[in-house]
Amino acid sequence: MAGSPREPLWRHVLGDYLRRLRHRRGQTLGDVAARAGVSPQYLSEIERGVKEPSSEMIAAITGALDVTLVDLTLGVATELSGVRADAPARVPAPVGPQALALAA
Template structure:
């Protein structure tokens, strides 16, 4: 494979944030329900922190997901992105999709991008 794959924590964070938004829930709501601070949950959703299995279970539980559900969604996201010659990358700082060639080098940190689809 020629491109750089996103880190697990980046994709998992995106999946958690996508699910929270799908449920129309606030960061404060999920943080309170999971027992995780808002700042830590925000860092997890942005792929900046690699949560322990206990924290991951608490957050997924607060969202009505299991760790297995999270693992499946992360694996499907990475697999779809890795099958593409050109990936659509979601810039999490702006929310805008950006085309990225898998053969091109990635400049800067990849924690603000997620391979979503081709």
């Protein structure tokens, strides 16, 4: 659709999310990279959205950050849906009879 903002790529949102997790924990690229078994340069490329890591690499990095794959996936999916993971959760709009009662 012309004029609509483009949906961000998974790797960009993933990288930004991983960077924020690392910063919140006060860890350096070198610290996390060493624990994950990757070079700091490669981790930096992932965080900047330049590289699209394999699922094995994502698992190694999340392990190094002490976060589960489920939590990481939910956080990234939440951001892709338009809600930042560090923002308060949205309350879904009522559906079905509740919505009709509210509209009346």
